[in-house]
Amino acid sequence: MSAAAPRARDPYRWWRTGLFLYTGLFLTFLYLPLIVILLLSFNDSTSTGFPLQGATTKWYAQVLDSADLIAAFANSLAVGATAAVISTSLALLLALGFRHGVRGQSLVLNLILLPVLLPGIVGGIVLLIFFGYMEIRSDLWTTVLVAHVNYVLPFAFLTLYPRVHGFDRTLEEAAMDLGATPLKVFRHVVWPMLMPAVVATALFAFTLSFDEFIRTVFVSGHDRTIPVLFWLLVVDEIAPHLPAMAVVIILVSTALSLAAFAIGRRADRST
Amino acid sequence: MAAEAVAVSIRKVGKRFGNVAALDDVSLDIRRGEFFSLLGPSGCGKTTLLRSIGGFEAPTEGDILIEGRSVLHLAPYERPTNMIFQHLALFPHLGVRENVGFGLRMKGADRAASARRVEEALRLVRLEDYGERRVDQLSGGQRQRVAMARALVNDPAVLLLDEPLGALDLQLRLQMQEELRRLQRQLGATFVFVTHDQGEAMAMSDRIAVMNAGRLQQVGTPAEIYERPANRFVATFVGHANMIEARLTGRAAEGLAEAEGPAGLRLRGIAPPHGATDGGVLAVLRYEKLRILPHGADGEGIGATVVEKTYMGSSLRFACRTGAGATMTADTPNAMPQRDIGEGDMVRLAWSPEDVVLLTD
Numbered sequence: 142m143s144a145a146a147p148r149a150r151d152p153y154r155w156w157r158t159g160l161f162l163y164t165g166l167f168l169t170f171l172y173l174p175l176i177v178i179l180l181l182s183f184n185d186s187t188s189t190g191f192p193l194q195g196a197t198t199k200w201y202a203q204v205l206d207s208a209d210l211i212a213a214f215a216n217s218l219a220v221g222a223t224a225a226v227i228s229t230s231l232a233l234l235l236a237l238g239f240r241h242g243v244r245g246q247s248l249v250l251n252l253i254l255l256p257v258l259l260p261g262i263v264g265g266i267v268l269l270i271f272f273g274y275m276e277i278r279s280d281l282w283t284t285v286l287v288a289h290v291n292y293v294l295p296f297a298f299l300t301l302y303p304r305v306h307g308f309d310r311t312l313e314e315a316a317m318d319l320g321a322t323p324l325k326v327f328r329h330v331v332w333p334m335l336m337p338a339v340v341a342t343a344l345f346a347f348t349l350s351f352d353e354f355i356r357t358v359f360v361s362g363h364d365r366t367i368p369v370l371f372w373l374l375v376v377d378e379i380a381p382h383l384p385a386m387a388v389v390i391i392l393v394s395t396a397l398s399l400a401a402f403a404i405g406r407r408a409d410r411s412t
Numbered sequence: 413m414a415a416e417a418v419a420v421s422i423r424k425v426g427k428r429f430g431n432v433a434a435l436d437d438v439s440l441d442i443r444r445g446e447f448f449s450l451l452g453p454s455g456c457g458k459t460t461l462l463r464s465i466g467g468f469e470a471p472t473e474g475d476i477l478i479e480g481r482s483v484l485h486l487a488p489y490e491r492p493t494n495m496i497f498q499h500l501a502l503f504p505h506l507g508v509r510e511n512v513g514f515g516l517r518m519k520g521a522d523r524a525a526s527a528r529r530v531e532e533a534l535r536l537v538r539l540e541d542y543g544e545r546r547v548d549q550l551s552g553g554q555r556q557r558v559a560m561a562r563a564l565v566n567d568p569a570v571l572l573l574d575e576p577l578g579a580l581d582l583q584l585r586l587q588m589q590e591e592l593r594r595l596q597r598q599l600g601a602t603f604v605f606v607t608h609d610q611g612e613a614m615a616m617s618d619r620i621a622v623m624n625a626g627r628l629q630q631v632g633t634p635a636e637i638y639e640r641p642a643n644r645f646v647a648t649f650v651g652h653a654n655m656i657e658a659r660l661t662g663r664a665a666e667g668l669a670e671a672e673g674p675a676g677l678r679l680r681g682i683a684p685p686h687g688a689t690d691g692g693v694l695a696v697l698r699y700e701k702l703r704i705l706p707h708g709a710d711g712e713g714i715g716a717t718v719v720e721k722t723y724m725g726s727s728l729r730f731a732c733r734t735g736a737g738a739t740m741t742a743d744t745p746n747a748m749p750q751r752d753i754g755e756g757d758m759v760r761l762a763w764s765p766e767d768v769v770l771l772t773d
């Protein structure tokens with residue numbers, strides 16, 4: 142008799158199948174280029190492209206050996222770290238200030254966030270003109286750093302502000318009630334509780350800076366960051382070690398972003 | 413009152429938020445070692461007054477003295493007060509022991525001595541085994557105790573408590589009430605306790621200040637507040653009472669006065685102060701002071717009919733209509749002989765003149 146029991150028809154069967162296919166396509170579209178790059182990075186051929194000619198790790202050796210690349214990497218790390226620290230500090234101060242409700246606050250807020258909408262190329266040109274007018278020579282520690290802080294700051298503020306804004310003021314009052322001067326309140330209560338959010342913001346800021354290309358290419362002069370170097374390599378010569386370089390950069394950026402994400406999650410739980 | 417017995421002196425304090433007068437000409441003295449409650453409906457200014465004592469609000473008028481010294485110019489961290497916040501405000505990034513030790517650490521107290529005092533404070537609130545816990549690993553009642561220990565370890569001249577039991581369920585609330593009272597007695601400390609729960613205020617306080625709309629209504633012991641309400645607001649806000657609009661007709665002996673209520677109801681009660689002998693008064697008679705007797709009982713009281721009987725567990729409430737048409741309500745213990753009285757029954761209502769308070773405002 143059990144054989145007679147009709148199976149209930151799944152009314153969503155077609156929908157489910159369609160969704161499955163769609164998801165598959167979506168993921169292929171997203172990840173295929175990465176897989177291709179990964180394959181090419183091990184390709185034993187001086188011309189980048191298919192067909193694959195056997196496996197080698199020599200491109201990785203070359204990447205890790207290339208003075209240009211090491212220098213650019215060092216530049217990117219240094220500028221990224223500095224820009225991250227500066228923009229996160231500024232964003233923190235700004236967010237802390239905003240808690241006290243200054244006059245014209247929403248106008249200031251909008252002015253801070255507006256540059257986010259500015260196309261990168263416009264930003265680059267504006268900075269180039271500005272630095273030219275000020276007669277500031279293009280260089281890593283002046284123009285590039287300024288350009289990066291300028292670009293990253295609104296994002297850092299956007300990331301940090303909700304956390305700072307949501308901070309429970311009565312905790313500060315409680316600390317003050319227990320004898321903490323405003324400075325001690327910050328040091329012993331506000332800072333320890335905001336620190337994870339600050340670190341996450343700094344990492345996020347770093348990845349933004351590390352990735353920044355358009356503005357940087359306008360103002361970098363003879364100094365090169367990783368994206369700028371890449372671009373030059375692509376334009377000047379189709380260098381065979383490019384895919385290996387790309388893979389290295391992807392790994393580094395992913396690791397940083399994951400770290401930022403993990404720390405951000407911890408910050409969410411602790412506040 | 414001797415000046416040195418006063419812990420906190422509030423002098424003509426006013427506080428405006430824009431157009432709202434959160435406090436209006438409030439003056440009162442809180443004695444050293446007393447459990448003092450601020451009682452009033454929501455928005456009456458209790459928190460504002462407490463925060464003004466703690467230094468978190470600056471009064472727009474008047475002065476506040478602690479131990480005889482004006483504290484208006486002192487920041488919260490300079491005042492000899494500690495506060496227990498409504499939502500406790502425990503530091504989530506610190507453990508129980510660090511929370512309790514926070515105040516001592518901020519004052520740069522000696523480490524070994526601090527550690528000892530923290531343990532002592534934890535023992536005081538019966539949390540000696542919980543020092544290592546994180547505060548989010550504690551129950552509501554335990555968190556409450558941590559907040560108390562965190563404040564008390566600093567040995568404040570005055571402890572300020574802003575409805576600290578408001579978030580607890582009834583059982584725990586009663587338990588913590590007892591605990592607070594025990595702590596206060598044991599330490600002999602001055603507690604200023606904000607609540608909008610009259611039962612809580614009655615059960616715990618040495619004295620109560622009743623507030624309404626930013627103004628002080630009455631200050632007194634729980635019995636004074638309950639038995640001798642100073643005005644209509646206090647009489648209605650605290651407990652349940654028959655409120656009978658009446659007219660003074662004359663004075664009687666021993667501080668009593670005669671009044672006439674609606675439908676010729678003759679009342680005698682405690683005369684209003686200021687010696688008024690005529691004009692409108694409000695006669696206040698607590699439900700449980702109105703005795704309800706089965707019809708047969710002779711002599712005493714006036715005749716009435718039970719309109720409604722409400723069962724309330726330990727007590728019964730009878731709404732009655734007098735022969736002359738006035739409605740009066742009586743609470744009695746749920747016991748004989750009142751237990752057998754039913755709706756529609758004829759009864760007699762009786763009361764003593766000492767239980768009737770005549771109020772002019």
Ligand SMILES: Nc1ncnc2c1ncn2[C@@H]1O[C@H](COP(=O)(O)OP(=O)(O)OP(=O)(O)O)[C@@H](O)[C@H]1O
Nearest residue numbers: 429432433434453454455456457458459460461608
């Ligand atoms: N920071 C503020 N800004 C503006 N108005 C305020 C502020 N704090 C309190 N008030 C107003 O002052 C009045 C008294 O507030 P308060 O908090 O002291 O009342 P409360 O008696 O503690 O009430 P509750 O029992 O609800 O806590 C209220 O009308 C309130 O709206």
Ligand SMILES: [Mg+2]
Nearest residue numbers: 458459460574
């Ligand atoms: Mg309040």
